[in-house]
Amino acid sequence: MSAPNTAPAPRGGGRWIDHWDPEDETFWRQTGERTARRNLVLSVLSEHIGFSVWTLWSVLVLFMGPEYGLTPADKFLLTSVVTLVGAVVRVPYTFAVAAFGGRNWTVVSAGLLLIPTVAAFAVMEPGTSFSTFLWVGLLAGIGGGNFASSMTNINAFFPLRKKGWALGLNAGGGNIGVPVIQLVALAVIGASGGPRVLLGIYIPLVVVAAVLAALFMDNITSVRNDTGAALEAAKDVHTWIMSFLYIGTFGSFIGYSFAFGQVLQNEFGRTPLQAAYLTFIGPLLGSLVRPVGGRLADRYGGARITLWNFIAMAAATAVLVVAGARKSLPLFVAVFVVLFVLSGLGNGSTYKMIPGIFRTKAAARGLTGEEAVSYGRRLSGAAMGLIGAVGALGGVGINLAFRQSFLSHGSGTGAFLAFLAFYAAAFAVTWAVYLRRPAAEPRADVAASEAKPQLGYAEV
Template identity: 60%
Template sequence: MAEKILKGTWLTGWDPEDEDAWRRSGHQVARRNLALSILCEHISFSVWTLWSVLVLFMTPEIGLAFDPGEKFLLVATPTVVGALLRLPYSHAVTRFGGRNWTVFALLLLLVPTLLALYFIRQPGTPLWVFLLIGALGGVGGGNFASSMTNITAFFPQRHQGWALGLNAGGGNLGVAAVQLLGLAVIHTAGRDHPEYVAAVYLPLILLAAALAARLMDNVDAVRTVPGAQREAVRRADTWWISLLYVGTFGSFIGFGFAFGLVLQNEFGASPVQAMGYTFLGPLLGSLSRPVGGRLADRLGGARVTLWTFLAMGTGTLVLIIAARTGSFGLFVAGFSALFLLSGLGNGSAYKMIPAVFARRAENEVTSGHDATEAFARARRLSGAAIAVAGAVGALGGAAINLAFKASYADGSGSGTPAFLTFLGYYAMCVLIIRFVYLRRTPTRATAPGDVREASRA
């Protein structure tokens, strides 16, 4: 397949739905690009969430004394920037190519990493400097959208839940990896050397960029016609699924940034104690994301996402009980469960996007439209909708950190008001799935739980 359609640095005429070509060589090309994409996204997530670790080192002992509200603001800043960059990053990969943009975006990570390496060791550095560096670190969050849009084009629709879940899950592992690295630095070099955490990523960024340049492909299937994102944002389903993704990915990334600070403020945990637990939740959430995608491939994205939100609501109630009773063990267990469930929901919610647009294409073919054109258009709109959902979902992470900031700012030392807010949002997501996506009986052409879209007035 690939050897017959290679043209310069681009794969042209790529069609993963061609089963014969997929079996011959297409699956090998797709899996090679997926493996490199996972590596690059993993490093991007680590740099994006770097400040979730560095804030735990920021103590008066090294000349950086900031109150809890300022620290929550600092970890929220890269989340917001990463969310805002996801739409332009997704568009960029359709214009410049997956390989080309991946290499450029990786090298761009050197800027915030070098700045963090220098300024974290400068006593008396004002908060605005760290906020600026954190904002620059947001470029790592933008890489998620370009990576997911790129990988969507490589795999047939029947494997996209698995492929997207694996790609995102491998990237999400960067959240756990940077926290494990912080713990390792504390145990080997002590609490006075946070710069070592940033220093580790400099050679890794260069290595990943070199591998991407050598082994990844650009593929013409990812290129979108002008206005694809504009058309996607006019579709109601894009926004419904975006709201769901706020609840899943927003929870994962928001909790990933905030978990250590919450343990410090809720239970008075030391930096060492906090970091000893903070890696566990993101690790579980990252590993469960491909599982959520696989379950959605088999059972339907809407059904899996519904049960996930019901379970997340239960987990949030556990956190409220643990906070009120002062049970540290129950609190950590509840938070870890929420991470795992948010990972499952990430995979299943993303699976809903190609399923919905594929169903639209089926409806167009039934109405007499050309099948090749209809499904090609559905794939392009899926990529655009994925970018929108990714951007909106990441903003949910910032909202979670701001909710914690407001909750702990009242002097009560309790995150219960924030947890109650999250519980209400999860309940809203359950209603969206139940009345928008599970109100009709599935047809034979759809996976269970991914039902025909309701007609619009």
């Protein structure tokens, strides 16, 4: 029997697919995988540009010397504001996919990136007031929303057995926008170019991403705006537990991406060019390993990978405290890069856990087959927006922690001690909620316990 026709049907001004069933292996093999991969590639491109625009100010502040009249505290506040907006807009961006269609919203969200890039191009010069920089930085925050809509969209395209890899690749390809813009900035600084040269490179790339999405991406009809799913996800305790864990992984990645160059300048006296030579390495490796974290989670379980990852992140942070106390730049940079890599692995493993958790909850409710798939997909898609938004707030916390640490102590040591405590708490939560074996029940209750489904999350 041949698979149902999946050719995109023109409707509502865009390319729409009315039948989509990636869990059907015949459907997936014959037509689904090819379509999903095409949308994945273009989603990665748009999200990649979005991340670059979002983290634009992490490199623009390196151009802003004494003639700009900004203190280190001003710069940390500026990057905190950019990170905050990027976190907040992730919530509406998540639901925009269902309201307008994944392809349609990708076109719109990519086009919106012209606003912050053109605005930054207009104001980026000495003499501009700090309040103006703050307002323009707020605009750059919209680039952070592209991640949420992209992940929600791609989550609908792939079967559960491939979500860890697909979501990891999608997110990793987007995350790599951070080191790419830092590398481009390094080339611009090395060539004695100014910040407007950097912005001039990205403005046409934004247009290219929007045009390609319009021409070759698809919308899935079945992904409809579901207020019930949003409310149900918001009420589910696992949404907020995973948000807490994602603060530790993605919050670390984006927070360190914004702050690393400034820490090198303020704690080790690096020049903008010297800092730019070092800042891109960690985000680059952290982005590249995110799909590896998803793949490992597919094989061994996201909870297990996440647990060990937090142990390693805590250990790396402890070494950073020692490196900072000894003023050892080589050790500090090396371990900071390791911390970036671990945050990337954790990003992949935590996001793999989300669809697995809601699929497990579907089974516990007695759902099977397509009904279970539909329940897991709608709840995990809704939860991803909230989790991504709260997780990105971790980046705000990191920049504010560094700001306060440098104001109070003249170094980042206080901030690193706070991060160490957080990773320890994240480890404890992961173990207690997702991996700890439940206590043995009294024999009188065995029959009752066998009569109703039990939730088991060790394999998510």
